[in-house]
Amino acid sequence: MIRLTGRTPLVLAVASLAALAAFFWPLLITPPSSAPAAGPPFVFIAILPLLVVVLLAELSSGGLDAKAIAMLGVLSAINAALRPLGAGTAGIETVFFLLILAGRVFGPGFGFVLGSTSLFASALLTAGVGPWLPFQMLAASWIGLGAGLLPRRLTGRAEIAVLALYGVVAAYAYGFLMNMSYWPFALGADTALSYVAGAPVLENLHRFVVFTAITSALGWDTGRAITNVIAIVLLGPAVLLALRRAARRAAFDTPVTFTA
Helix, strand or coil, X not given: CCCCCCCHHHHHHHXXXXXXXXXXXXXXXXXXXXXXXXXXXXXXXXXXXXHHHHHHHHHHCCCCCHHHHHXXXXXXXXXXXXXXXXXXXXXXXXXXXXXXXXXXXXXXXXXXXXXXXXXXXXXHHHCCCCCCHHHHHHHHHHHHHHHHCCCCCXXXXXXXXXXXXXXXXXXXXXXXXXXXXXXXXXXXXXXXXXXCCCCCHHHHHHHHHHHHHHHHHCCHHHHHHHHHHHHHHHHHHHHHHHHHHHHXXXXXXXXXXXXX
């Protein structure tokens, strides 16, 4: 496990709060008329400095060294290659199970960065760059972060069971967040599920929950959850073993010393 030290936890917390604001700001303030066009590009510009800050904080505190960055690149490339296998058809997305397992082995900071780099690399590979990409990166970062924060003492079947359950929660949470990223601008103002600018938060949340249940929770999100469970149960033990063996060989926790 690559441990969080120094100020890295604080930086991760600040980045997460900023990301939450990027998703939920329409519920708290009335968006201007130009928000549908100007909002997502602004978030895309904002997410990159946040990731750089996280990386720099990890590097300066000793959390990420050259070996860890190399591992990050390898896993990001693998995830980018895995994603087109499902391409989101009927909710079948193969990118998240490896993110969860890697976050579990290498820790929350690594998982946070891997979530964003994986989605960014896969978007470049599949020509999926668009206003939705920064939101996908943020949501995936939280999935990797959460996997790294799961209890460390679990082993064997109990660990796989908890990871599979987390895969279900992560699947629905990802769908919830991605729906929130576009729902305020997706429908017109004349439906019962439309976002109402300036309305009370609870009223808009009720509309959003109904919208999510109808449009994705019973379909896409459930398919994503099933995919995560099957992949983690069938491939999880072998992948965890391989990742932990790689972590031991890389000796991430061993301090580097130089002798004459």
